[in-house]
Amino acid sequence: MARADHGPQLLALPYDLVWATTWTDEANEWIAPVLGLPELPVVDWPQPRSAVRDGVHWKTRRLVEWAGGRDFAWVDDEVSDADTAWIGAAHPGRALVHRVDARLGLRDGDFTALAAWADPARSG
Structure with a gap:
């Protein structure tokens, strides 16, 4: 569930935050205020959206393209091992x-995992 303290927790992470949601720009209008986030950039999705191929989510290829070789963390409820x-x-x-x-x-554990991954020295 979205909580007002999630915005400050997300902003405290050493990441450049980006919406990678099907809400697209509406995430800034409807979700960001609830979380206490500023307006964030949005990943543009291809239209029409392709189906899952070989178990790989339709967002995956576009996110890798968008990242352009940069390190990134992707938090989603539909991702898999594929x-x-x-x-x-x-x-x-x-x-x-x-x-x-x-x-x-x-949850708290998610924030801990995100912070640890961003700073490999912390997890080792």
């Missing part, structure tokens, strides 16, 4: 594919 494997094979940078339960939303 997405992680595909990104590992196709993306030259580091990538974290982090699944959250849509019924629960972001």
Whole structure:
């Protein structure tokens, strides 16, 4: 569930935040204020949206293209091991594919995992 303290928690992470949601620009209008986030950039999705291929989510290829070789963390409720494997094979940078339960939303453990991944020295 979205909580007002999620915005400050997300902003405290060492990431450039971007909406990678099907809400597109509406995320800035409807979700950002609830979370306490400023307006964020949005990943543009291809139209029409392609179906899942080989178990890989339709967003995956576009996110790798958008990242352009940069390290990135992707938090989503629809990602799978197939997405992680595909990104590992196709993306030259580091990538974290982090699944959250849509019924629960972001939890403390998710923020801990995101912070640890951003700073490998912390996790080792």
